[in-house]
Amino acid sequence: MREYRQNLTLRVHLQKLREESPLVPYQPSSPETTLISRYVGVLGPDPAGRQPFEVLGTWIQSIPSRIGSNKMLDLAVQFFVDSHATYRDDMHSKRKVARASKAKALKELQLAVMNTDNKVTYDILLATKLHYAAEALLGLDTMYYAIHAFGIAELLRSGAVAEVDDDHFWNLIDNTYVDDRASMAVMHVFIQCPYAVALIREAISNPEDTIALAIAMSYLEGLMQINVSQHVAELIETTVSVVPIPPSPDVADLMPDTLEFNSVQDFLLCTRSWMLQSLLYGLADTLYRYFPAEAALSLLPSPQQLRIIDVDSALCLQKSHRWADSVSKHIPLLTMRLHTPLQMAIAPWHRMTRDLTTQRSPSASPGTPSDVVTEVTRAKRMQAWIVNETNKIHKNWNVATVDEEILIEALEALSGEKMPDWLPTRVRFIPQEGEMALHMEFENRTGTYSTGRIDEPVYDFGVVASVTRNITQ
Template identity: 55%
Template sequence: MTQVGKCDTCRQRKVKCDEERPKCGACRKKARPCTYSYGKASAFVVQDPNQLTKHGKSKTAPLIYSLDSSTDESTSSGSTPSDLRITTEREAENGQGIFQTLAPTSRPKLRSSKKKEAHQKRALEAYLQLLQEESALTTVRPLSPETTLIARYITMLGSETSSKQPLSILGTWIQSIPSRIGSNRMLDLAVEFLINSYDVFWDDTHSKRKLARSSKAKALRELQLVVLNSQSGPGYEVLLATKMHYAAEALMGIDTMYHAIHAFGLAELLKSGVVSNVDDEHFWNLIDNTYIDDVNEAMLAGRKSVYDNEFYLSSTYPSASGMDVLSLSASQRASMAIMHIFIQCPRLVYLIRYAIMNPEDTNALASAVSHAESLWQIDLANQVAELLEVSVTVVPEPAEPDMADIMPDILEFESVQSMILCTRYWMLQNVLCGMFDTLYRHFPTETALSLLPVPDLLRSIDVDAALQLAKSLTWAESVSHKLPLVPLRLHTPLQISIGPWHRILRGVIAASSTSLNMDISPGVKSPFEISRAVRMKTWLIDRCNRIHKQWDVSVVEEPPLLEALDSMAGERIPDWLPVRVRFEAEDGEMVMKLDYENRTGSFQERYDLVEKSPKRMQSPVTPEGRWQRENVRVQELPFRESPSASTSVGFDNSKKNACMAPSWTSTRPVDFVHSTGRNLCSTSGWWPSTSNTSTVLLDSTHKASAFSKIRRPDQGISSDITDGHPCLASSWWPQSPNTSTDSSAGTSKHVSMSPTWAGMVFEPTLTDQTEKRNACLSPAWSDSS
């Protein structure tokens, strides 16, 4: 017989139960759950007696109300058991079970305390926040110092895509640094210095600057040891470390000039082109974003570029259209062609300058024009056309409302790297047009017979390239407002683009001085073009100086800027430009020394790089805007003697120091100098010189002329030197008795007319100078090659 009072557990196990409440002995002994539900009503069934069959079954589904508290849902929409009360009760006829009559009951609603709910909500929010903090800490918890460094580096790069990353002006190699961290101590220390310098740029506090200087000392010491112990030339890791030192010093402050030291170190490391363990994916891009600084400085200083050698000239020689041996992308083809021409521009600058200083030397003029022809004959526009097509988008909106009539649209670029390459192409066009214009002005008859473009076409190319550069500034400034590195890279092209407008206005002034009617002079088109030139020149100078202010560098006034641009186009080197720049250590501190020389005298300026140089201020008193000299420590030299009031050009015919001869007869002081002696046409600064350098750096007035190896017509020309590019040599030059020709080839073998004379003539003469070694200088200076 079934025991009615058994607990559910004993009933299921089919064992005896002592029926003790609330827990039977068996369940208490074994710690089992113990409940008593047998015989209790589990549901309330509502049926309509009129809907029953003769067998007592309901014709319709009954309404069932669950009486079990563990049941969450009911099969009907009626009241829950908690809403019912018992009204009547009777036992079943068989004695098993009880029939109960239930009725709804009304109960007052339970109102929860608002204060209690708010407390529970705050407790839940605090708990969830704690979980998030613990999760975040777990995510970035470092496993090693290398992991910490990688995390800091990735944080520095930020969330920008590689195409809009401001630091990519350094090259695409910045994306590969995280994978290299931990493999080389020298590289890790350089990365740490770069990150700390980046922190200083954002928040220049004493503690962060102190930390950056401490990391710099360790990184530089390690870099010096690696270079010192290197036996097989520079490695790729050394290049990356030096490049990061360069970037870190720029972030610490461009006006300190420390970045210029590392820029020169990079040029020394890369000049041979032989580097071990290179990363094929990023190595060429590293070179492409490095060589341009040396080229700009070389043109300003009157020397050859260190990249103007057989290795780079042969590596970058552009192939004919459709004749690519290697499969090159549009950017690779364009960058190689641009570099091939650009690294030869400094050589053309000093060839033109020497021809101007020696107008009676026909060989010098032939060399200059022939070399200019060789550069122009390279179809650069065809090499760059595909890059411009895929990378540049024209947006029909003006850069500024007041310039809408001149620039009705702006340019947008696919990436930072494509912007750098396209603007470099337009800058190269301005540079070439400036040099060709110099030849036309000084040698109009001879240049008109050459293969160079006619002046009208030259002016059109010049102006169009300048406008494209101006239209690029808006996009450059939009890349990152907080880290203006992209406008900084565009700074030099913008300054170069001032040249076309300056040349137009100079032509107008020259025409007005020779003719009372400007309309009859060639090249002067309309008053709109003159007005446009004035407005564009003013606008560009203002935008360039705005970039200077962003980086806390003294602004550049118009007179020295225009003189520097003329100098980079082949005119004489201005007197205010130092002839020699040195970095030395005095009492443990870095000092920059600038030497000035001219016919009236010489003096030396000294600047302590650990102190901020005083800003240059323009004097509002004088109409020429001469600079105030208070607290600038600039020594005034005597005024030049003015033999006449004419502004004609004079030449030094002694041939002892052609580049030094002052030609203008202005009576202003000859030390017309940028107050800090730096940052005129290039943000890379001026280069220091050492006894190991292969070229003369910013030294146009050595005792031995930079052109001392030119063979004079009366000295004879060797006949075993052949012209490697006979089709590019000018055919109109008269052959002197000293030149020999090959009757079978019909081409000139005149050494000064061949564009392939690099390394054979016109090489700068080195002066043996024993420089004081400075532990703070870039270790690449110790190169013994």
């Protein structure tokens, strides 16, 4: 009954938008040519391949040619450029302008989605992506951008997209789609990882259930036999170069060189593949720790092989940071995109520290006690460096910093360990009074759920998608 009232309230809100829309003439605050000029100014002078906004996809270059043809898209562009102005200089007057642009753009986008009759257009996807970027520029801490990402996925799931731009459509779907074989292999494995985590957690929770263990082991074996490293090897060989510049002076003795990439798109796919490898080897390590005998008889790589590739993936992510930071100083989008992969790079060093300090056999490295101390010291320095660098990214985007212990707990949960109490197990977007509120559910020790809510409601086109397609159920 409660959900029925929520949905009814939302439908009333949307119907009001529909009735008011014809009464409000389309009067953009900037003429078409001015809007194009402002948008091009946001992109800046960076050449293709080193354009920071390409983290969103190559479609960003096509927007100027589309301005003036669609009211909904023009308003989304205006919201985007006004948000960028606020990001560059967060004055009250500029934030007020951005909020006014958002209100107009959001209403038009809601109406467009409501009137699609499940026939999604390419312009709706572009506008939604622009809203996503605009909200991120206004503040990551609000999480408003997250519901746009959620909504894009739901719109794409609804069926075919009309009037697509073939040059950029697939890049819009997955903005790392640069090499067919490599990108598809990475995506194919990545989307199956959450299920692998759940299977491994289930096996750990029920150690006497041999069937649960067999399913988890077999599933992970299948993912690792795809051999992501082999699929991306040619891409890495042809687009990544090693330069004798350390990422920072304080770790020059540990990392005397760094990596450079031919383009932003190459950077995105390579770093995503290294993050995936770290995730996979973390899952395998969990099985070895809880079920050593069974894992030893499996098709999983040996602990020694796991460590080599695990550490190499972490190093590649760390060595990517300097190039990402160099691409655009005025808006650090690439470092923001590297943020999560870089945090994932803590896990291999944490696993090494844990194994060496406990001298677990057979994965503990052979050597004298002094060798072990040296390796542990190295791993701890690497962890500290990553925490420091990722927290710099947090500060650049006005997001609260996190400590190493919290990051490690989250990373262990990603490897199949028990979920910590502070980590939400479910996130839902629930319509409330014409808006969307982000609700986070936490599992209690009793197995029931408690609900938390972000202080401010999150509202955008996901409202329409959620209600009309019942995706919050």
